[in-house]
Every structure is written in structure tokens, then in C-alpha cells.
Amino acid sequence: MTLIKTKIGRRAFIRTTTLASGGLVLGFNWLASCKNKTEEEILAMPKEWFEMNSYLKIGDNGVVSIYTPNPEFGQNIRTSMPMIVAEELDIDWKNVVVEQAPYHAEKYGMQFTGGSRGIMTRWEPLRMAGASARHMLVAAAAEAWQVPAEEITTENGVLYHKTSEKSAAYGEMASAAAKITIPEDVQLKEVRDFKIIGKSHKNVDAKRIVTGEPMFGLDYQKEGMLIAMIEHPPAFGMTLKSVDNSAAKAMPGIKDVVAIKSFKDGYEKGGFDTNAFPEIVAIVGNSTWEVLQAKKKLKVEWKPIAAYSETIAGFRGKETKNIPAGLESSASHKAKMEELSSRPGKIVREDGDPAKAFKNAAKVIERTYSAPFLAHNCMEPMNAFAHVEGDKAQIAAPIQIPSLIVPTIASGLGIPAENIAMEMPRMGGGFGRKAYAHYVVEAALISQKVNAPVKLVYTREDDMTNGIYRPAYQATYRAALDQNNNLTALHVKAGGIPESPLFANRFPAGALDNYLAEEWSIDSNITIGAFRAPRSNFMAGAEQSFLDEVAEASGKDPIQFRLDLLKRAKENPVGEQNDYDAERYAGVLELLREKSDWNQTPANVHRGVSAYFCHNSYAAHVLDIRMEEGKPVVEKVVCAIDCGIVVNPDAATNMAEGAITDGIGNAFFGELTFKDGVPQKTNFHQYQMIRMSDAPKEIEVHFVANEIAPTGMGEPPFPPIFGAVANALYKATGQRHYRQPFVTEKQIVG
């Protein structure tokens, strides 16, 4: 057993003085959210709960309620996080109910859904929460039975003392156990003893989802609640000049039309305070339809913004950002990207003597890849409930990082941060978009202004045209080959609007004697944000397409070509700062080669392969395309992933399938362009999303089995699919694909 200090997660073990009664429940009855059980399996709720720590409480009847600390957006942590606690607590999963923890900085630290960090960062604290509660139950039993604690064993929620033949269910000992001091250190199970982790468990919310129960942010209801909508500038580079609210205000059901300003003057923004339109107009009324009608009557004048700089206090410290004035267009973006690509960039890494290697090369391959801005298009548009009363605020919003928006709300409202109570209902998708919670700030400000509980709802059009996009990127790769077609040097120069996508220390850095990485960026007033595997979601496609072309030029099998480079990186790495583990990287490729039957391409399909490392995990795909009337049909994707221990395999598989499908959709169709600052797509009649007919007919997901603590899962399978699509399309069409989106023809749907 591993002895581990509980102090690592010390603050996570605070117990409230009163017994918890279901958290700061405002409107939803979270506890009713029992798992996907048959009627008979649902245990009666206990008469009394005993709180063991901030992650769990045990009922007098043995039901255990586990709080899941991070917000849920479809990654299924509401199942997998409690599984981790239940494992160490040693209980029967069918006696578990799951509750969403509210925002509580002291109890739960950073409640962060994003960066594929959830399971990775909570792995230890959740195990400790379960193990320390188990320890307390054992101590209580030892006390009650007057036997040494070491002689007590547990199984499935029952305490046993073999020699005295005593036994007690957890529920019976819970009251005494809750009085025991939380231990300083606890023993964790060995991986091989896991009974819950590593076995597929059904989504605890599935039953509620398929029966349409209220659970999403947009479903929030409260007595007396008004509906609010916003009107933001029609173009990036514009801001509010004046509003004539008379016509809108006179519309039926309308309570008020107010202008709001999201930041107080002098407020120093954090990294997730991105907001292209901090000054907007809000329409508030009784019902959504009435507000929508009034929105059409609103007369607002907008004016151009002046250029400005701002200091952002982000994760990487303080950064100054320059925001230019003007109305930007995709045509001028393209010209600027070409220009920057052709100039020397900022050198980020240089190994060996790349200039010499290129000079001496027998052959140089140079290719440029680009990808457009993308909108997240979560199916649930941005929305937030807020009720501000005096110096207190209640919030319920679909949000990825509550911890980072509370200071912004507090500043905007002029109230202390500790007076803000926040619930995190399920998000109808996030993909990075709901990490930028300006809509929550807006809801709070509107509620304060109109002095009523308010639910702010973005229309799809508001959502798609509000910014926080995946940036537009471009990368030029050059490879030097010697007489024998061996790769002797690699040069990458990458940039974007407004950030560079480059990861200079990722593969194939470390595998090449001569390597040069440069970057550039172009300032913009179009706002960007994290989008499922930020930067990687472009770099993987560019790099993996390029390596495919180089492998071909070298006359090598594309998988073997990568494995040879990885062998070099493992045995004799160049440089000290290589981000990836060459052995794990090679491991997924080997597993993929085996599972995809790589050497046996099925008849009538064209195969592409691609692999990538990001978010501490490794993912690789083989994608089979068949051409049908000139259109690509994805027959099958075989995927291999190394993300360490897989807590809930079927849920992880579902996520990988989603990442693959999402990636194919974005590679085929994803694109947002601009004209004079105006996004050229506003809704799904223009923005083509992947639909069932374009989704893979079959997806197979394989995990590398190991005992490494879990690493990222939601994002890693996404970036490499872009390369697999490009490489399969090449095989299918004979044409290399350099510019996303790859398939532009519009399909008719609806």
C-alpha cells in the first residue's frame, strides 16, 4: 500500500460545522439525480447524513453521497470522479449518489474544467478523500469494538473484524466516524486491487438526460425570474455609442432596456476575462419570445474602437496585449499571414546547424499549412442565471472555470467575492468556450441594474458572432533530405492571429540533429480563446501531414518513419527540453499498427495515419476513407491512446469517439471568415457542422494498459485526427491537402 500524506489536499478536507444538506442548492434538486438505476435499486434517502470531508457524506442507511468538484460538460467526470472516491472508500457503487459541488474555493481549490486536467489533478485528492473516510470508519469501528484498527477490513461498504466475528455497515458507523479527526496520512490501494476504477460504469446522469429533466444552465428557473438578451456590436472593432431604447421598451412584456459595462475602469483583467464587447445593451422581459421581438426593435448606434493596450494577469504572469483599431477581413488576414510567413520569425529553438544542413541538402521539401478561425458552437448557447440582492449574489451558470470569474463578478458588482454563491449546472458542451465567462458577469450586472433575478440567454447568432474563436493559423515546414533521402534537418515557422500555435519542444524536436523553430503573430481585435486542445488542434494536422509527405519522399512506411525518429529521440535525444516521452509515444503507434492491421488496407478504402502528444497523453489514429461521388466517406477510424490509467473505459471511449468525429467535422467543414469586422456566419444554415452522414461509420478505440496515474483524455485524441484526415484524403485523391477546411461544398440539411 502507498502511504500518502493527506496534507497535499488539506484544504479539500475542510468540514463544515453543520451537516451538509445538499450544498447551496438554489433551484435544482441535485440529490434527486440518482444514478441510472432501476426503481428497486434506488435506495431510500437516509434520515441523516454524516459529512466525512468535503467530498463525501455517508447516510445512516449506508447511502454515500459524493460531491463531484469540477463542472461537467460532457466529459463524464460526474461519474468518473465519484468512482475514484468510491474505490478508495471501498463501497458498492450502487449505493452512491452523486451531487455537483457548488463553487467553493476553500473546499475544492481550483474547480477547473479544461486543459484535460480534471482527472489528472483530482486523482490524488479524490483518492485521499475516499481513503481517509474509510480510515475514519475503521477507527470508529476499532473504538466501538475495542479491537486494533489494523485488524479491521472493509469490503463493499461493510467493516469486518474477523476474530471477533463482528461486522457493521458503513451507515451504522458513520455517526461515530464523522467525529473522528481526519487522519494525517492514509493508505491508498494498489492499482491491481482496484474494483471500480478501470471498469466501465454507466453515466450517472444518463437517465435524466434521456427523460429531459432540467439540468442544464439554460433550464434554470426561479420564481420571478426575468429573461434577458443582449445586443452586441455587429463587428469586431466596434463598441457602443448610444442606444434609443424607447421602441424596444414599449414592446409587450418588456421590463427594461439597459446598457451595461463589464469592467470597472482600471480593472486588471485575468487570462479568462476575454471580452470583445464589454459595453453592450441588454433587453429584459417576461419571456424569451417577447424579448426576442423587442430585440429587433432596438435602435443602437455603434462606433469604432480606438487602438489600445492592456495588461492581462494570466497563468503565465502579466502580459501586455495590443488591440488594434479597424475592421478586419479574412482577405487582409490572409495577405498578412503570407507576409509574416515569408519573413524571419522569432527563433524559439535551434538545435545543431540547420542553416548548414539545408545548404547541404540533396532535396528540400517546403509546405505551408493553414486553418481558419473556428467558432465553438456548443449546442447550448451561452447563458447564465444571476440574482443580485444588495451585496449578495446568487449565480447558476454553465461555466468551465468558476474560480476565475468570481473576482470579475465581484469587481463589476462592487461586492465582496465571498458574497457570491455559485452553482454549476451541467454544460451543454464547452470545448473551451465556457472558460470565458463574460456572459456570467453580464447576467450579474443586468440583475443588479434591474433589481430582479435574471436569466441571460444568448441567441445562436449572439453566440456565434461574439468572439473567443479558435485563432487562424499558418505554418511552414521545411525538411532537408540527404542523397539517401534521410531526413537531416527540419524547420518549422508558425504563427497566427493573434497567437502563434507553435510548441517548439514537441516531437519531432529531440529526434533531429538539426532543428529550427520560429514563430510570429499578428495583433487583432477579434477575440480568441481555448478551443479543444488549443494550438495543438492546428499544429498536429500540419506536422503530421508534413511528416507523411517526408516519409513518402524518404520511401518509408509512415508509421515506421515516425517510430525510427522516436527511437532516436529515446536513445539519443537532441536537446534537454523535449516535452514528450518517446517511449509512450512509440507505444501508441505500435498499438495502433497492430489494432488497425496497418499492413492490410481493406479493399476500396484509403488510409491515413497520424499521432500526437498533448495534455500529457498520446493519441494516434488510422482513418479509412472511401470516395463516393467525389465525396469522402469515413468508413472507419482506429484509435490508440495512452492516457495512463483509464478510470471509466466506456466513457473515455465515448469521449475519444466524440473527439474523432468533432475533428473530422472541423477538418472537413470548420471555418469562420470576416468581412469588415463582421463574422460571415451567424447560425447553422451557414456554419456547417458535422452531421451523422459525415461521421465515421465505425470507430474503434484502444487504450495502452499501464499503471501510470491518469493524464489528459478529453483533448488528446482531437488534434491528430486532422492529420489522419489529410493523409487519407491524399491517398484517396492523389492531392495533398494544405488548407483547412478540406471539404467546402455545402450539404443541404434541415
Add this chain to the structure above:
Amino acid sequence: MASFTLNINGTKQEVDLDPTTPMLWVLRDHIKLVGTKYGCGIAQCGACTIHLDGNAVRSCQLPVSSIGDKEITTIEGLSENGNHPVQKAWLEIDVPQCGYCQAGQIMTASALLKQNPNPSDTEIETAMNGNICRCGTYTRIKKAVKIAANSANA
């Protein structure tokens, strides 16, 4: 303003509102049945799918004034206890990720199976293509539709 008597999930409901109000908002704001989702408002995503006399329709484009005495079924009324064959298949396959699109997917799928109890893959794709799943659960949805078809035919 006008008043309407609607037949929703087998219950008569009185509403008094703007006759142009789409059923989506009647359900969500007035009847407080929020299982039917808003995704686009222009009949492009399928999140708002309900049954009108058993046929799948996009409620965001369906003014309340056009309903008359037709029967409306929403996800909440699809079955007594989540035990419609389509819902059961969804649970068996554990289809949802975020879950937001799934009510609409289930309503479209259940209407399809009523009309065509044995759909081919292409027929499933054609029927389901109006429903976007941003999380990309399409392969599971298709599997679940087939399971539901088989279980209903068994």
C-alpha cells in the same frame, strides 16, 4: 395576446400569449417543460424536436397558433418512466456526452421508428441528419437506433 388550449403529453394546458410564439418557447417558458432544447431557432439543429401527432417537428419554427388540437409529445411525455425502447437503447449504449442534443435526437429517432420500424443505415442517416450533436455521439446514436429497432420488433 390570445389564449390556446394545447394538448401536451396527454394533458390539456391553457396558455395566453402572443400567437406567433414558437412552441419551443411555449414549452420552455410557459409550460416549464425544459427538456425540449433551444439550439438555433431556425430549424437547423434539431435540438427542439417534438412530436406533433406523432411526427417529428422542429418546435422553434412552429407557432402556437398553428397547433389547434393536434397532440404534442415532448421528451418528458415520450414514456411513463424513461422506458420507451429508444430511451432504453440510449441507456444501454450510454449515448450522451454533454447530453444537450439528446432529447431532440431521441424525439427524431422515435418518430422515425414509428414510421419505419426497420430503417437501413442510410435511412437512419437521412432521418437523423437534421440533428446536430456537437459532442460527436453519432456512431453511438446510430447503434442505439438499431438496438431500439430490434427490441421493438422482437
